Amino acid sequence: MDLDLRKDADYSLLIATSMGLRITPFDGIPFHCGDLFRMQVTSAESNVASVASYLGLPTKVLTAFVKDSPVARMIKDNLAARHMDYEGPEFEQDNPWGFRHQFNLADSGLGNRGPRVQNDRAGEVGRELDAKDFDLDRIFGEEGVQIVHLSGLIAALSPKTSQFCLEIARAAAKHGTKVSFDLNFRKSFWVGREEELSAAFTEIAETADILIGNEEDFQLCLGVKGPEAGGDDIAEQLDSFKAMMDQASKQFPNAKVFATTLREVVHANQHEWGGIIRDHGEFYVAPPRDIFVKDRIGGGDGFVGGMLYGILSGMDALVKSEGNEKAGVAEPGDRGYLGFAWATGSLAATMLTDYGQPADEDQVWSIWDGNARVKR
Numbered sequence: 001m002d003l004d005l006r007k008d009a010d011y012s013l014l015i016a017t018s019m020g021l022r023i024t025p026f027d028g029i030p031f032h033c034g035d036l037f038r039m040q041v042t043s044a045e046s047n048v049a050s051v052a053s054y055l056g057l058p059t060k061v062l063t064a065f066v067k068d069s070p071v072a073r074m075i076k077d078n079l080a081a082r083h084m085d086y087e088g089p090e091f092e093q094d095n096p097w098g099f100r101h102q103f104n105l106a107d108s109g110l111g112n113r114g115p116r117v118q119n120d121r122a123g124e125v126g127r128e129l130d131a132k133d134f135d136l137d138r139i140f141g142e143e144g145v146q147i148v149h150l151s152g153l154i155a156a157l158s159p160k161t162s163q164f165c166l167e168i169a170r171a172a173a174k175h176g177t178k179v180s181f182d183l184n185f186r187k188s189f190w191v192g193r194e195e196e197l198s199a200a201f202t203e204i205a206e207t208a209d210i211l212i213g214n215e216e217d218f219q220l221c222l223g224v225k226g227p228e229a230g231g232d233d234i235a236e237q238l239d240s241f242k243a244m245m246d247q248a249s250k251q252f253p254n255a256k257v258f259a260t261t262l263r264e265v266v267h268a269n270q271h272e273w274g275g276i277i278r279d280h281g282e283f284y285v286a287p288p289r290d291i292f293v294k295d296r297i298g299g300g301d302g303f304v305g306g307m308l309y310g311i312l313s314g315m316d317a318l319v320k321s322e323g324n325e326k327a328g329v330a331e332p333g334d335r336g337y338l339g340f341a342w343a344t345g346s347l348a349a350t351m352l353t354d355y356g357q358p359a360d361e362d363q364v365w366s367i368w369d370g371n372a373r374v375k376r
Helices: 044-054 070-081 136-143 159-174 194-207 215-222 234-251 299-312 337-348 361-369
Strands: 011-016 020-025 037-042 059-062 084-087 102-106 117-120 145-151 178-182 210-212 257-267 270-279 282-292
Touching: 011 044, 011 159, 011 299, 020 070, 037 044, 037 070, 044 059, 044 084, 044 145, 044 299, 070 084, 136 145, 136 159, 145 159, 145 299, 159 178, 159 194, 178 194, 178 299, 194 215, 210 299, 215 234, 234 257, 234 270, 234 282, 257 282, 257 299, 270 299, 270 337, 282 337, 299 337, 337 361
Parallel strands: 011 059, 011 145, 020 102, 059 084, 145 178, 178 210, 210 257
Antiparallel strands: 020 037, 102 117, 257 270, 270 282
């Protein structure tokens, strides 16, 4: 259903993020055994925006950079190559122990060996993000934005970034921009800051039009009461999520769309992949199906990116095709932003970058429909 997006906007999607580098060993070997590594630009929020940017929608990144850093130059060049505008303050490194961009040390796993990820965020320049360094009235008022996407990773990064995300949410609401918020609870970020972060997350969620997260996210970030997480059984996960979303919609009535992915890991290279969305009170399910996984990191961001692209493009959550009779259940051949999100998440899992780079909508729909035949 229509979220009544702003029409007079220079940007379809804007994200706030702390950019960094992801370092992975070649050929799926464990990180500690590696001697050759691939280094790429990353952040969870820019992963989300990549679906829209590669498919031609104007996107913008608000972030911070280390002045005269070759890493910062690499990040700027990468964002430009991904068709993203960006702006943000530049901070002096100051000394060898000063500011830098974060590092994400990861391997992809292989077969029965799961992937391992370690974040190295000491001295991270993104912790300094501050609303005073951005003209939010210009960005949201004069330039205009249809949807701003925030995540719990950036909102919980530091007291400054929590306030930064709050100011962005307030400015967005003031100027008619819709707010998407992926809760992304990380226990290590919350230690000793539970009261502070709970208040900040709650205020952001109260402005949000789209809320994304699983049962744990809603319970621990927002205090939403509900059943325990559904466990590994998909039917239990669905029932648990529906109950949670019904409760969350009462506590956060401004939100019209709720979403989460469904994932069961068979092994590192085979997952059962699905999703569920509550759109204006109606539930829609993409039942889990087998997908091939080259690198799972970024699949959830790809799902969110596809969902936001679909909403920005005016798609309904689900449009049933002739011959598909299961009401509320997305099947190959159906259309709608739920199937599109499923496919862009699946696409991201086939790539060694942790973001999806769709060639066009046709490629995405082919993935959704299960058509992997060569296209000449």
